[in-house]
Amino acid sequence: MSKIGLIIQREYTTRVRKKSFLVMTILGPLLFAGIIFAPMLIANHVSKARRVVVVDETKSFTGIIPATKSTSYDYGYTPYPISQVRKLFSDSSDVSVLYIPSNIIESSKAILYSKTDPDVTVISDIEYSLDNIIERSKMKANKLDSNTIDQVKTNVDVINNVNNKVTNSIYNLALGYASSILIYMFIFMYSVQVMRGVMEEKINRIVEVIISSVKPFQLMMGKVIGVCLVGLTQFLIWVVISGILISVGTGMIEQQQIKPSNARMEQTLKQGVPQQQKVNITGSNISKNEAMNKGVSIIENLENTNWLLVIGCFIFYFLGGYLLYSSLFAAIGSAVDQETETQQFMLPVTAPLILSIIIMQNIIRDPQSALAVWFSIIPFTSPIAMMARIPFGVAIWQVLLSMVLLLTTIFGAVWLAGRIYRVGLLMYGKKITYKELGKWLFYK
């Protein structure tokens, strides 16, 4: 086996056999799944509904305010005066008293009395319900019957057709966002591993023995490639496990979603809420329809996405970004004696990475803006910025320019890193400055 092959093999096998690799390989997908599902679960989480007692001075709301996930009206409506009802429930922390004053139509104001602050959704749900009821009663007052109202209700779908392809920008956004974040994480995690590996060899003082057998450049590239393979292995395992976890998780959440909405439907039916209101207020039917619409759209998108381009670019920027940054991190690792010293050099190297993640919001909002175009062409930010833009469609010259610039920069960075690396490895106990690093470039 060639010497660089031996180095790659050692880097790979020692890392893959580590316990931390195993732990991260298992925890990684759980973490991913957690990041994806935690907000969904929290949003879906049915906390105990707030019981609301209604004091309705107008009598026109009695019995028709629909229950929602966050509110229930099973304590019912009471004809007693508000002061008395308030006193009655002043000690119950899970019961609120909704006071609908007689002048609500003119004032548009109601009051919810509670001992403890209710969930934000409680207020918004009640507001939404009351709005609906009042709107309808106003329309009725203007001699519009409920059939007319339903006929008037309109929901236009604007189909996004780009270059004769129907696309969904939410979907493109998700694809761009996800692939950029993956590239960012990969670059960061594994470049730091390269840096640590270099420091380990330097601090252990094994490095001098090794570079008497191989060229420092071979050692550096062997490490960069070896760690890359470790990363790809871990990444592949993650994709598989995450895929399984996400499909299982989505299935579970969908089941959960169906149950409560059915229960609610029954409840509202029992309370005799007019059919039309239910459709407008409960929201469950609407969201189902939307999901259906989106489902169709996503399938169309899957067909319309230029997967060859997306996957090709992903692999290119994934590896290109890693090569660029890991070689610079290797140089940092070689220049310092201690972990704490790495900070001063890491900041300028990681700044473009972090910057590109920060402005990614703007890039995906307007992928053709000057900012987005520039960031996707400048080599240090292009792996992340370009990947965020690719799903939206990018002019081919921009992609090619960005790739050529990235490749050129990689060669430059690897050369530069190699120069620093071979000198840095044997420098001990010296406070390294940028000036010093500059001199190393010209040592023979």
Place this chain on the structure above:
Amino acid sequence: MANIITVSHIVKRYAQHTALNDVSINVPEGTIYGLLGPNGAGKTSLIRIINQITAPDEGEIMFYNEKLSSQHTSKIGYLPEERGLYKKMKVGEQALYLAQLKGLEKKQALDKLRLWFKKFEIIDWWDKKVEELSKGMAQKVQFIVTVLHEPALLILDEPFSGFDPINVELIRKELLRLKSEGATIILSTHNMASVEELCDNITLINHSKSVLEGSVHEIKQRYKEHIWEVKFAGREDAFTNGINNRFFIDTIETEHNIHRVHIKIPNEFSPNDLLKSIIPVCEVHGFSEILPSMSEIFIAAVKG
């Protein structure tokens, strides 16, 4: 005898200072060559250049008749002064890796390693992690991987520093054995006793320059001060009268009625002249020349 390494007019500059200034050495094959000099004189810089870890700014190095190049690394074994191992790696695996980097085939390397591990009594540690080894055992592993590929040239930077006395003895014996089998050894050391005992030739580097070069025997001859030691029984004053101010007494020590005198013989006289003048006045028990120790030569040369 051919030179295995010929270093000609090497200059190595760093930003702030010159580490080597026009240094030349010739290392004859099959000998042990000592690189001496105070800390920071440039020994390690020279060793790194011969190992092709760094390149000189000027000058050239020949390996036999070829310009030194990367194809020669498999013919050189190097034990640096600051030597370490991967702590988390298993001992055997690591030794195998380092051997393969030197160009040995896996099978061949394993066979050789087993032999050496048995010889150095560390075979039981094959599957242990390096961090579990004592320092002495780690040193043995380091020495083994340096010599495993049977290099024609062995370069050892301060091989005896940090080794315990048992390992020092072990390595000293191995070095002599390797030399007898035809290997050439360059060693840099502060340990003057080992220089006297092991080295055939030396170069003394001071302030980036070679200040003294030659065979140990020849250098001692060059630095000798014509002092002879005479052991005799008899009266001290008779002895002093006998030499009659032609020779200069350096020191006199007396033990069990035997006097031991160091006498400097001036250039116009020979040792025989001294003997002639003292035989009539005392009973001579011993007569030998005092040669300077390497340590004295070292100090004299460094102080100028």
